[in-house]
Amino acid sequence: MNADGRTHPVVPAVVRTKALVVGAGPWLHGLAGLIASMEQEWSITVGRSYQDATEALVAEATLADGTPAVLKLLVPGPDNNARNEVTVLRLACGDGCVRLLRADPERGALLLERLGRPLHELGLPLAQRLEILCAAAARVWRPAAGCGLPTGADKGRWLTAFITATWEELGRPCSERAVGYALACAADRIAAHDDARAVLVHGDVHKWNALQADTGFKLVDPDGLIAEPEYDLGVLMREDPAVFLASAAHNDPADNCAARGMVREKAWERAGWLARRCGLDATAIWQWGVVERVSTGLLTTKIGLQPVGREMLAVADQICDE
Numbered sequence: 001m002n003a004d005g006r007t008h009p010v011v012p013a014v015v016r017t018k019a020l021v022v023g024a025g026p027w028l029h030g031l032a033g034l035i036a037s038m039e040q041e042w043s044i045t046v047g048r049s050y051q052d053a054t055e056a057l058v059a060e061a062t063l064a065d066g067t068p069a070v071l072k073l074l075v076p077g078p079d080n081n082a083r084n085e086v087t088v089l090r091l092a093c094g095d096g097c098v099r100l101l102r103a104d105p106e107r108g109a110l111l112l113e114r115l116g117r118p119l120h121e122l123g124l125p126l127a128q129r130l131e132i133l134c135a136a137a138a139r140v141w142r143p144a145a146g147c148g149l150p151t152g153a154d155k156g157r158w159l160t161a162f163i164t165a166t167w168e169e170l171g172r173p174c175s176e177r178a179v180g181y182a183l184a185c186a187a188d189r190i191a192a193h194d195d196a197r198a199v200l201v202h203g204d205v206h207k208w209n210a211l212q213a214d215t216g217f218k219l220v221d222p223d224g225l226i227a228e229p230e231y232d233l234g235v236l237m238r239e240d241p242a243v244f245l246a247s248a249a250h251n252d253p254a255d256n257c258a259a260r261g262m263v264r265e266k267a268w269e270r271a272g273w274l275a276r277r278c279g280l281d282a283t284a285i286w287q288w289g290v291v292e293r294v295s296t297g298l299l300t301t302k303i304g305l306q307p308v309g310r311e312m313l314a315v316a317d318q319i320c321d322e
Contacts, residue, residue: 008032009049009059018054018303019075027076031057038071038109042102046071052118052208054305055081055221061111069101070115074108081223082108087147088140088224091200096139098211098220115220116212126240129207130270134277136217137205137232144200144226152227153193155203156186159295166298173301174294174313181320182294185287189228192284198226205232206239230281233274234288237267238296241311248318263318290319 102111203223248259275282297312
């Protein structure tokens with residue numbers, strides 16, 4: 001409890017687990033002091049936390065003049081997550097992404113404009129959600145050479161190492177075939193990276209990261225890359241895995257070949273739609289989707305975010321090449 005009697009924001013269980021997994025226990029213990037410091041330095045009052053956050057403690061904040069805002073305190077890790085996020089938000093300048101008000105990258109602290117309800121709470125049909133997310137992502141895409149963000153090739157290499165190590169660490173929770181296919185797709189995208197075509201991309205476009213704004217929807221929590229724009233649409237390929245699994249539910253459970261065919265067909269339909277919507281390459285979207293599906297399935301399994309982890313890995317097992 002704060003000195004004025006207010007209760008400290010509650011850290012969501014997923015954030016707490018992630019912090020412990022990456023060895024950030026001291027960060028958890030020091031959160032109360034960090035919040036108090038940010039309140040004093042930025043002249044804000046911090047309120048309740050958002051319990052659907054997965055990467056950081058995110059809490060309501062109010063500026064001294066009464067303006068509503070959001071305080072985000074990122075779980076520290078080996079990568080420059082806070083610095084990269086600040087770079088993306090400064091480059092986007094409120095267009096497609098949430099507006100950045102203040103930042104202290106060294107302490108992983110960001111003060112952001114407060115947006116409305118997240119897309120996942122609105123109950124919109126999948127097709128409408130995909131349209132909204134494509135529109136928001138496309139607003140972010142812009143040249144940004146020399147900004148210091150990692151490239152799509154860098155991310156592909158990072159994902160390759162993460163998939164290889166985490167699959168073994170978790171006791172191989174999906175098939176070796178699925179992992180091999182993801183690594184092959186990552187190798188293709190690494191080789192295809194082209195600095196001349198690369199743009200600023202958000203890197204984690206999904207329905208939890210899109211919030212209502214005065215001008216439609218804005219994205220939050222950017223990873224930040226200089227990559228082919230197909231990367232962002234590959235993230236949309238991994239999302240809503242239950243939709244893909246449901247496409248094969250009416251088949252004979254013993255007919256695994258037919259079930260796999262249905263799931264793969266449904267996934268290619270999405271890749272084709274995304275490619276046509278944004279004028280991009282369906283194969284690149286598909287391949288990034290394969291990599292993102294396996295890597296995110298492993299990550300969500302590692303931090304206990306279920307059933308989505310199991311569902312993503314189940315789809316990965318279904319759609320991998322023979």
